[in-house]
Amino acid sequence: MTDRPGSGRHLPGGGSAAAAAVDAARAVMLHEAKPRGRTRIGADVVCEALLREGSDVLFGYPGGVVLPLYDVLGDYPALRHVLVRHEQGAAHAADGFARASGRVGVCLGTSGPGATNLVTGLATAQLDSIPVVAITGNVVSALLGKDAFQEIDITGITLPMTKHNYLVRDADELPGVLAEAFHLARSGRPGPVHVDITKDALQQETRAPHPSQAAVVARLPGFRPTLEGHPKQLRVAARAISEARRPVILAGHGVLLARAWDELRQLAERAQVPVAHTLLGVGAMDETHPLSYGFMGMHGWKHVNRAIQAADLLIALGMRFDDRVTGKVSTYATGARIVHVDIDPSEIGKNVAVDVPVVGDVGRVLRSLLPLVREVPPAERAAYFAELAEWRRESEASSWHGSGAWRDGLLSADYVVSRIGELTGHDATLVADVGQNQMWLARYAGFRRPDSHLSSGGLGTMGYGMPAAMGAALGRPDKATWAIVGDGGFQMTLQELATLVQDRIPVRIALFDNKKLGMIRQWQEIIYAGNYHSASLLGPDYLKLCEAYGIPAWKATRPDQVDAAIAAAQAVEGPALVWFEIAEEQNVFPMMPAGQGLSDLIEKWEGAAE
Amino acid sequence: MSDEAARPAAPVARYVPGSGTQRRHVLVAIVNNRTGVLNRVASLMRARNFNVEALAVGHTEDPAVSRMTITLRGDDHGLEQLSKQLYRLIDVLKVQDVTQERHLEHELALIKVRASAANRSEILKIVELYKGRVVDIAAESIIIEATGTEEEIDALVALVGGFGIKELVRTGSIAMQRGSNVIEYEGVNG
Numbered sequence: 001m002t003d004r005p006g007s008g009r010h011l012p013g014g015g016s017a018a019a020a021a022v023d024a025a026r027a028v029m030l031h032e033a034k035p036r037g038r039t040r041i042g043a044d045v046v047c048e049a050l051l052r053e054g055s056d057v058l059f060g061y062p063g064g065v066v067l068p069l070y071d072v073l074g075d076y077p078a079l080r081h082v083l084v085r086h087e088q089g090a091a092h093a094a095d096g097f098a099r100a101s102g103r104v105g106v107c108l109g110t111s112g113p114g115a116t117n118l119v120t121g122l123a124t125a126q127l128d129s130i131p132v133v134a135i136t137g138n139v140v141s142a143l144l145g146k147d148a149f150q151e152i153d154i155t156g157i158t159l160p161m162t163k164h165n166y167l168v169r170d171a172d173e174l175p176g177v178l179a180e181a182f183h184l185a186r187s188g189r190p191g192p193v194h195v196d197i198t199k200d201a202l203q204q205e206t207r208a209p210h211p212s213q214a215a216v217v218a219r220l221p222g223f224r225p226t227l228e229g230h231p232k233q234l235r236v237a238a239r240a241i242s243e244a245r246r247p248v249i250l251a252g253h254g255v256l257l258a259r260a261w262d263e264l265r266q267l268a269e270r271a272q273v274p275v276a277h278t279l280l281g282v283g284a285m286d287e288t289h290p291l292s293y294g295f296m297g298m299h300g301w302k303h304v305n306r307a308i309q310a311a312d313l314l315i316a317l318g319m320r321f322d323d324r325v326t327g328k329v330s331t332y333a334t335g336a337r338i339v340h341v342d343i344d345p346s347e348i349g350k351n352v353a354v355d356v357p358v359v360g361d362v363g364r365v366l367r368s369l370l371p372l373v374r375e376v377p378p379a380e381r382a383a384y385f386a387e388l389a390e391w392r393r394e395s396e397a398s399s400w401h402g403s404g405a406w407r408d409g410l411l412s413a414d415y416v417v418s419r420i421g422e423l424t425g426h427d428a429t430l431v432a433d434v435g436q437n438q439m440w441l442a443r444y445a446g447f448r449r450p451d452s453h454l455s456s457g458g459l460g461t462m463g464y465g466m467p468a469a470m471g472a473a474l475g476r477p478d479k480a481t482w483a484i485v486g487d488g489g490f491q492m493t494l495q496e497l498a499t500l501v502q503d504r505i506p507v508r509i510a511l512f513d514n515k516k517l518g519m520i521r522q523w524q525e526i527i528y529a530g531n532y533h534s535a536s537l538l539g540p541d542y543l544k545l546c547e548a549y550g551i552p553a554w555k556a557t558r559p560d561q562v563d564a565a566i567a568a569a570q571a572v573e574g575p576a577l578v579w580f581e582i583a584e585e586q587n588v589f590p591m592m593p594a595g596q597g598l599s600d601l602i603e604k605w606e607g608a609a610e
Numbered sequence: 611m612s613d614e615a616a617r618p619a620a621p622v623a624r625y626v627p628g629s630g631t632q633r634r635h636v637l638v639a640i641v642n643n644r645t646g647v648l649n650r651v652a653s654l655m656r657a658r659n660f661n662v663e664a665l666a667v668g669h670t671e672d673p674a675v676s677r678m679t680i681t682l683r684g685d686d687h688g689l690e691q692l693s694k695q696l697y698r699l700i701d702v703l704k705v706q707d708v709t710q711e712r713h714l715e716h717e718l719a720l721i722k723v724r725a726s727a728a729n730r731s732e733i734l735k736i737v738e739l740y741k742g743r744v745v746d747i748a749a750e751s752i753i754i755e756a757t758g759t760e761e762e763i764d765a766l767v768a769l770v771g772g773f774g775i776k777e778l779v780r781t782g783s784i785a786m787q788r789g790s791n792v793i794e795y796e797g798v799n800g
Contacts, residue, residue: 159650160657164700167646184700221796222642222703330623346694349687353625 021142042171042202043069045210046135047076049178052210055106055133056080057097057474059090063110064150065137068202082474082503085495087114089467091121092493094132096471099454100429100481102259104131104185105471111138112150115196116157120461122192123161127458128280129257131190133181134158141169141198155196163191171204179216188225189344190257225343229358229365237315237339237356238372244313244337246384247273250296250325253280253457254318254342260363261285261450264317267366272376274388276304278319282442282453293388297325298592299439302398303391305590305598311336318342318362321351322458323594331597341365398603399589400444404559410583413437413512414444416562420482420510421445423566428480429454429472433465433489436518439588441484452479463492469507470496480570481506487513487539497549500575508569509577511542514584522587526605527594542579553577630685634663636715636785637689639678639696640704640795643669647701651678654699660684660692664782666717674797675703679784681760704795712788718781719763720745721754724774733773740766751776759783 013019046069050058057080062070073081084090087109094105105125109118115136125132139148155167164184166177174197181193211219229237241247255264261284268275268285274293275285285292294301296308308314314336319325326332329352339356340348348357358365378385404419406412417440420430426448432438432455447453454472456464469483490511500507521535546553552572554565556579569576590601641647648667655662664681684692693705708715725733730752737744737754740762746753756766760783767778787793 155646156649159646160653163698219798220700221798222697222700224796329626332624334622334624344698346691346698348694349627350691350694351627353627353687 018142022146024142039205040207041068041072042174042197042204042206043072044075045171045174045206045208046178046197046202047072047079049175049182049210050106051076051078053104053182055104055182057082058106058108059084059093059097059471060108061087061090061110061114063112063114063137065111065139065199066108066114066202068199069108069137080474082470082499082505084467084499086493087117088120088463089470089493089496089499091118091132091134092124092461092464092467093471093474094134095121095125095128095130096431096454096468097475098125098131098471099468099475100451100472100479101475102451103475104133104182105475106133106135108135109137110150111136111154112152114150115154116152119157119161122158122194124456124459124461124464125192126161126163128456129190129253130192131185132192133178133185134162134192134194136194136196137202138167138196138198140200142200144169144198155194158194161192162194165194166196168195168197168201171201171206172208174201174206175208175210176216176219179211180219183213183216183220184223188223226345226359227343227361227364229341229360229368231368233356233358234365234369234372237341237358238369238374240313240337240339240356241271241273241315242374242376244273246311247271247313247315248293248307248311249273249275250308250314250316250319251275251277251281251284252317252319253278254362255281255284256450258318258343258361258363259450260318260361260366263363263366263370265289265291266370267315267373270370270375271373272378272381273315274307274385276300276308278322278325279438279442279455279457281319282455283447283450286448287446288448293392295442297322297598298327299443299588299590301392301443302395302590302601302603303388305592305601306391306395307388308333308336309599314338316340316342317366320347323351326352326598327592327600328595328597331599333598395590404562406583406586408583409558410586411557411559411562411580413440413514413580413582413586415559416510416512416556416580416582417441417444417484418446419562420484420566421447423563423570424480424482428452428482429469429476431455431465431469431472431481431483433483433485434460434462435486435488436514436522436586436588437465437484437486437489437512440512443588451476462489465489466507466509467493467496469509470500470505473505473507480508482508482510484510485512486518487511487515488517488537491537491539494545497546497551497575501550504574506573507575508572509575510566511577511579512582513539513542513579514582514586515539516584518586519588521585522591525585525587526591526602542577546577551575551577553579555579555581557581627687627691628685630687632683632685633709634681634683635689635707635709636713636783637680637682637693638706638708638785638793639680639702640670640675640793641678641699642701642703642798643674643676644701647676648678650699650701651696654695655680655682655692658692658695660688664717664780666782666784668784672797675795679782681783703797704793706793708785708787711791713785714788715759715783715785716757717760717763717783719756719767720777720779721756721767721770721775722751722777723754723770724750724776725752726750729773733770736766736769740769742766
């Protein structure tokens with residue numbers, strides 16, 4: 001093709017309509033200022049949709065292509081925008097908001113780096129089935145695929161780590177897509193949905209109405225979650241439960257997502273079944289309930305794992321037999337039949353073969369199941385419960401430092417966690433980071449309320465704790481919120497301290513500082529023969545750090561300072577931090593080494609005797 | 611009461627899903643005919659560690675949907691798992707393992723074979739025997755078009771392989787149930 005003079009010779013395809021569109025799109029990108037007419041544009045549709053869906057808080061960070069949205073945000077005073085310091089914080093905050101409130105969390109980022117920074121948070125939400133809608137801007141649609149400034153194929157990136165995603169180039173499609181996104185995020189097995197919107201679609205005028213719920217469902221024939229259990233399966237399950245002599249309930253996150261904690265308790269009481277819970281099932285049952293048996297799995301209680309291994313029936317409710325729960329599958333509860341209730345059919349038979357599958361919402365399934373289950377008199381289980389009680393006494397005695405002091409009088413982490421639980425009345429929302437702190441929190445805080453324990457269980461995202469607590473505090477403003485973080489995870493996302501201050505978000509931070517990547521150190525000690533590498537971690541003077549941010553902070557290094565420091569932080573209105581300098585070499589026991597079975601727990605270690 | 615709490619009988623090792631006998635399966639998936647759906651399906655199979663032997667995608671009588679035929683090996687558990695995973699995709703409307711029922715499977719192959727005046731008639735005889743068709747003849751090669759089952763195409767390829775294959779392309783199987791059964795699904799249009 002020869003260049004013709006005056007035909008836009010530097011444009012590939014010079015002179016064509018497509019080339020002209022690209023040229024016009026570039027002009028739009030370079031000349032941001034458009035007269036702000038208050039006709040309804042795509043950006044308005046986004047704000048309307050958030051309000052319609054009851055997600056009135058969004059966590060975001062502006063950038064070139066989402067400026068049309070920030071241009072109209074001020075016209076929606078009912079929407080609270082929290083300006084984070086990094087988009088990962090926005091995604092975790094949306095996740096924390098969702099977990100604590102039961103509503104859909106929303107985060108927002110610009111194209112390119114803004115969008116890629118959200119990715120870790122979306123993957124976290126995906127692995128833990130958290131309803132989040134992530135909105136990103138993208139370059140003007142005519143520039144898609146041209147490697148424009150801050151353009152990346154973000155829907156290609158989020159495709160495998162979201163429940164569904166969309167690229168929207170036309171504002172008329174936005175109401176339908178956003179309604180679908182919220183519906184998908186919260187319905188069936190919840191999960192994150194990503195909506196990528198080109199800048200021109202945000203700016204485009206539209207009169208497209210928001211669809212009705214019925215219309216949204218009709219648009220999604222490929223999404224028809226099964227909610228009610230199949231009657232025949234329910235009968236088979238009820239018979240298995242009624243006949244079992246050593247049953248154990250495995251309560252997972254699905255119980256909380258289905259808000260089925262009452263039904264769980266009713267089943268446990270009616271059939272007299274002890275309840276073990278997964279990491280994400282913490283809080284599904286009040287831990288002081290006599291039938292609550294405790295936390296299972298790799299760092300679960302030995303008595304719980306023992307009960308599972310010796311069970312004749314496992315009643316798995318909304319959990320997925322993760323490898324941290326089962327260990328080596330071939331040696332997992334070999335004498336037990338398994339009843340597995342899950343809303344996602346793909347979870348059934350994925351990790352372990354199941355005898356009685358029941359697909360459905362845990363709450364609805366349990367409501368139908370309850371009347372079919374035989375009411376078991378407690379006396380019938382006397383021998384079983386006596387044995388369980390004995391196992392519990394043994395295992396609690398071997399791994400609990402009630403005195404507060406660990407070796408050489410150093411501050412023990414489990415004691416601090418238990419004091420936080422106690423002094424917050426077991427009613428605060430406690431958000432874990434990842435690693436030892438996460439296990440200590442799950443084991444020792446004593447949870448009594450559903451949705452009061454937040455933890456990145458599936459992805460295990462270090463840096464999750466503090467930003468997620470930020471979202472949780474806004475999602476459940478009636479409850480106190482504590483972030484339980486280690487010095488490793490805290491240093492990954494501590495830039496959000498400024499967000500806490502600027503937005504006056506009352507998160508209390510309990511920093512467990514052992515100057516180590518504690519879980520790394522523990523593995524290197526036990527599994528890699530003490531060959532430590534990159535396990536020691538330098539941190540700042542956290543009191544000075546907090547002073548710089550204007551956050552009140554206290555430090556505790558001895559057991560007798562713990563209560564006062566916690567109380568001081570509780571007395572503050574806004575954010576506060578307590579710096580617990582804990583023993584540097586305390587391990588989390590018991591521990592199931594990766595690749596081993598649930599009966600192969602390590603309970604002690606030479607040189608680090610618990 | 612101690613009898614009530616008796617331990618279960620001697621434990622056996624628990625079956626690990628996916629460790630069963632590997633067989634060839636042909637799955638048909640009805641999916642929304644939208645941008646990116648092929649990517650979603652392919653990405654899922656890669657991420658979930660399913661090794662696909664062939665994948666054929668095309669239009670159907672309904673312009674709103676496409677039909678994928680996926681040929682792969684796996685045990686029954688694995689195949690059930692793949693089908694359930696595919697259903698997690700919002701754009702997947704129906705998945706059916708047609709190897710479980712009476713069905714037809716066909717693929718198309720184009721084979722460019724070395725041929726000279728001396729051996730051309732010999733090749734043509736084989737092609738005829740296999741109900742193939744010669745669609746191009748040049749001085750030193752011919753192109754054979756053949757349709758049939760995977761095994762039939764394999765056999766033809768092996769036979770003409772002796773003359774020298776210059777180029778070979780196969781579409782992967784497409785499959786359909788025999789008789790009046792059809793794969794039913796609910797689409798956007800009901």
